[in-house]
Amino acid sequence: MLDYGLKNRELFPETKSDGTVDIDLSSGKYTKVWQGPNHPGITGNMSLELTLLGDEVMESKTHVGYLHRGFEKLMERRRFINNFPLVCRICVPEPDFNEYCYAAALEELAGVEVPENALWIRTLILEMARLQSYLMWLSGQVGAFGFGIPSQWMLYCRDRVLDMFEELSGARIYHIYMLPGGVRDNLPKGFKAKMRETLNDIVPLLRDYERVVFNNAVFKKRAKGLGYINPDWIEEYGITGPNARGAGVPKDVRKDNPYLKYPELEFLPVTETDSDVYARAHLRWRDVMMSVDLIRQILERTPDEGAFKADLPSMLHWKIPAGETYVNAECTRGEYGYYIVTDGSGYPRRVNVRGPSYTHAVTLAEKMMVNCNIADVAATLVSLHTYPPEVER
Amino acid sequence: MSWKDVLYPFSVWKNILKDPVTIRKPEEREGSSRYRGFHINDLEKCIGCGTCEEICQNAAIDLVPVEGIVAKPGDSGLRPRVDYGRCCWCALCVDICTTNSLGMSNKFRWSVEGENADKAIDREKFGSPDDYLFVIGAENKYWDNSEMGYRKPDNYDLTSPVRVNMDHLSALERQDSFIEMMKGYSKEQAQREADRCVECGICTAACPAHMGIPAYIKAVREDDMEEGLRILYETNPLPEICGRICTHKCETVCSIGNKGEPLSIRWLKRYIADNVPSEKYKEILGTDKIEQNGKKVAIVGSGPSGLSAAHYLAMMGYEVTIFEALPEAGGMMRYGIPEYRLPYDQIDKDVNYILSLGVTLKTNTMVGKEITLEQLKEQYDAVFAGTGLHMGRSTMLENADHKKVLQSIDLLRKIALGEDFYVPEKIVVIGGGNVAMDITRSLARIQRKKYGRVNITATCLEPHGGMLADEEEVVEAREEGATITPAYGPQRIDIVDDENLKGLEVAKCLAIFDKEGRFSPKFDLDDRQFYEADMIVESIGQGADLSYIPKQLNDNIEYSPRRQIVADPDFQVKNQPWLFVGGDIVKGPDVITGISNGHLAAVGIDRYLNKKED
Incomplete structure (x- = not known):
């Protein structure tokens, strides 16, 4: 029986100067394992093809295509308004960034001025979306390490935020509340009070989470030093969001390219320096607390009455002058952007969705998985916070 | 790593005594x-x-x-x-x-x-x-009466509820001339208005001619005037005319009118016709060369139904001759509608195109006088009569036969013919329909030109808001200086002598119809007014002059209680298969119904003549 332990390095294939290794599968030393598409340790409908030596990953390939729905193409055949129920489905856990980027791009191309109320409500929605998405991630990250209880707490918190989305937009997941020219309506009566109450209810649970997760011997032991992202890779791989901020690079579209009402809000991008799973988890937890603070700031300043939607022609025949634009926003995972080309007709000529998951789940993950223990693959992948539907569009 | 990292995780146990947050029964x-x-x-x-x-x-x-x-x-x-x-x-x-x-x-x-x-x-x-x-809503579901749930928020619309206004002459600019008042849409305005259409087709069903309204509005949106014109001519050969004075039943039912202003369907039709030069019509409509079938059809009257029948018969290859009593074609459209609403050159544009298809027009030829209906029957394979309502109805008041008590329809004809006639300083018009507004506004213009001021009063039984005339007609008449007094009915015409009038006494009208819905006005005789007048114009409706139909034939024709000729769906007269009728003498009265009748009659004539041949 060969000892494939980490200490016995002479059994491992030699890493060449360009970072690759020659793997001879016929040698019998290696094992191929598919993590996904049906596997609890994978973040949705994708899979990793892992080549193992013992329990260490020698090579990882990301396979996508299980969820391809051709959204970008479908959008070319639909009226601008009819794409709203579509774009939100591009990224299931975070539909609002799609709605915002798509609406803002159309407004820019059509030269539409969005009323003040709508800007505030949109900012609120995006922060609520960030909050609920992060909460689900906090749940998933510790879940990947086998922590059931704090995971459930976070899902409960997320459900409370979804309740507020239901209160605001009438739907829990696909809100479709932002439409060209603004939003569907002002905040419902009593919404602000309910939202504050929700925040007050979830903050203690977030504190509990901090106590049992970040001050936890098991979590520290496993997460610290795991999934290291070299700050040098940030530019090269197009890494954005918490994955970049965890490596000490303060990339945040909210600050770098301010949109909506962010310039009027007080906040500083959160950064950490360790660039490992623990640092990213802690960073996201701090981001959640910042989101809570931002929502409180927004609630303070959102007007209750007034125009919430610009006057636009009939949406059935809305034509947008020829042009192209790129609109981006900071979602929970990094830079989210829409590149739209219009040709003067009632349909977009081309839509390209730039999601952070593609870079993170394909190029970055393939690099990071090498030399990772099979038991840590799930946690490492989760720590990148990727959503397969958005990889595929 | 410290002792905290080992102990803190145990703090989750503090929740052991708390109630669960999950809902046990989702339906609660x-x-x-x-x-x-x-x-x-x-x-x-x-x-x-x-x-x-x-x-x-x-x-x-x-x-x-x-x-x-x-x-x-x-x-x-x-x-x-x-x-x-x-x-x-x-x-x-x-x-x-x-x-x-x-x-x-x-x-x-x-x-x-x-x-x-x-x-x-x-x-x-x-x-x-x-x-x-x-x-939805028809299957008695338990949520049918739910008060809660999503509704369209106020001040939020995916369609535009506000109509694009058409530029028009101000009262000051138009009050002393017969220049067309509405200026027409610009391209930008027309496209903005066309954008409001939801393409439901409710209008098509309501339009007597069933015009392809959503289709031609789409053509406006796409700036394809040629396609628009082709769609218009499928069902309506008088787009310039209908684009101006149609009674727009389509707009009355327009679905977006339910929560805003209805679409300006009529103006959009005008926009298409206005933007295609008449010399391009034949090329666009593909009517350069029409194969003749050698059959002849005579048409009596060149009103909307006659012109429409002539157009569609000519398209089918018939040799069509129109007999018109007056000097020019157009019938009531030319001789009943003032120029400021429907300029004569626009009538000419539509008429000339129809004539260019090979239709012969014989003006100043009155059937029954210059040529008889019998002769037409012998000389032609079929005859279509659309002679319209050219006789004014009288109030039948005492002195209504006075020299200075005139019929609006006669005066409108005189204005169109350019005849000079007596227009005094003080005039009263009896009637509140569109024709009454037409004569009021026309006479007001003449008064202003002649005397420098307007003194004309129109009075009608219907109360304000229930007047038969279009709301904008009443508003514009008032802007031009006319006095409109709704809800007052004529009681007595006072005369000075055989030559001169004193005026008209009116009383407040309380109700127009009785319980059975019959015409039986009730007046409050305590609330009376007297309008001084040198001339009174009656404008309370028109009747048909069917004296050209020989008695023997007339006896065989069936009339409805409203004195309209009864015809079958092909507009063929019962027992007289060679005779087809249309326009106001059968249905209506309005232009678009006449156009529709003419079209259907043309198809009926074609069917009849083909059958006859077999």
């Missing part, structure tokens, strides 16, 4: 007040326009007939049915609903097994996707 939780749950629909309010179907990107909605709901003008008789196998709950259907009848309840629980527990044993039935297909 109610959807929020804006929840986008199962659809609701107010079937009374809904008009089945199908805009919900149009905007639904999942094709989850289709329109189906529903028991107890019948089609009528402004209502397709259909109602939306939704398929919850396709619906994505985006609520765009609710947002675009033209009547605000559609909404969503806050209910989200519907299981077939629960409702039809006994039937659920049949697994095949249970598994059918049709189980979740339902006609």
